[in-house]
Amino acid sequence: MAIELSKSAAATGTSGNSPGRSSGLASGNDALFTLGSLVVCAILIQGIWALIIRPHADAVLSQRTMVSSDNAQHAVLQLRSIYVILKDYEQETAVTLGVWSLVLLLRQGLAVSRSRKLLERNYVSASDERVILPEDARAYSRPLESLPHEEQDTFLPRLLMVALNRFGATRSVQDAAEAVRDECDFEVSSYDAKLAMIRFTVWAIPAVGFVGTVRGIGDALSQAHKAVSGDIFGVTEGLGVAFNSTLVALLLSILLMFLLQALQRKQERLVMDTETYLDQRIIRNMQTR
Numbered sequence: 001m002a003i004e005l006s007k008s009a010a011a012t013g014t015s016g017n018s019p020g021r022s023s024g025l026a027s028g029n030d031a032l033f034t035l036g037s038l039v040v041c042a043i044l045i046q047g048i049w050a051l052i053i054r055p056h057a058d059a060v061l062s063q064r065t066m067v068s069s070d071n072a073q074h075a076v077l078q079l080r081s082i083y084v085i086l087k088d089y090e091q092e093t094a095v096t097l098g099v100w101s102l103v104l105l106l107r108q109g110l111a112v113s114r115s116r117k118l119l120e121r122n123y124v125s126a127s128d129e130r131v132i133l134p135e136d137a138r139a140y141s142r143p144l145e146s147l148p149h150e151e152q153d154t155f156l157p158r159l160l161m162v163a164l165n166r167f168g169a170t171r172s173v174q175d176a177a178e179a180v181r182d183e184c185d186f187e188v189s190s191y192d193a194k195l196a197m198i199r200f201t202v203w204a205i206p207a208v209g210f211v212g213t214v215r216g217i218g219d220a221l222s223q224a225h226k227a228v229s230g231d232i233f234g235v236t237e238g239l240g241v242a243f244n245s246t247l248v249a250l251l252l253s254i255l256l257m258f259l260l261q262a263l264q265r266k267q268e269r270l271v272m273d274t275e276t277y278l279d280q281r282i283i284r285n286m287q288t289r
Contacts, residue, residue: 034104034197041100049092057087090212090245094205098252101201105259108194112266118156119277124164132285137168156274159183163282173286180283184275191267195260202256209249216242 060081141164167176
């Protein structure tokens, strides 16, 4: 009796530890990638702004100064140049955060796509006519244990191991099904946690734009005394900073929110399809006698 209890506890402990769940090393790699990608994006965007955006913007603004007294309509069109719209530091910061968020979204999307491709593989060769008994759980789990460590960490192999280990330990189909549901809930929570930084940047980008709005309006008000004498260049330039920063930030925020929602739907469908995969190929074939 004591030997049986110890075996059951060992098997339950194996499934309770959820083999393949993200380890501390994986979490460290995720943090390193997040920080490293931010640094790379900041350096890349800074280089583009220093070498391309601001020199072209300065050229456009100098051309505006020369022709503003002769052709006001031409001056307005010059101020609508994409270089002038993007030249300020708030826009640069917003674009840096936006590109960084796109990199993180792309990484999450590729991970979901790789996990979905695993649904086409037959990890457990159990037909509809074949019954899986508690004594067979260990035999079915051995091929999963021989997989490469990276593949064992993916969602489907991990879920199969949890179901088979729980079934072999408790000899209960209901417990195995509950373990599968718990692991699916854990995966949803894990996906949600991985998207937390992206949600923060989606919130932070409009905030950066509003900072530019406040700064631009402040600059415009500081030049208001010159507008009385007819020189409205300082006022228009300050208002341009205010409106351009808000425009860029809101457009980036809308794009990122759309992509974030699309990725969340993709993740939710993956979890539901994987749970259905387990129900159809494993759970319904389990029997205790």
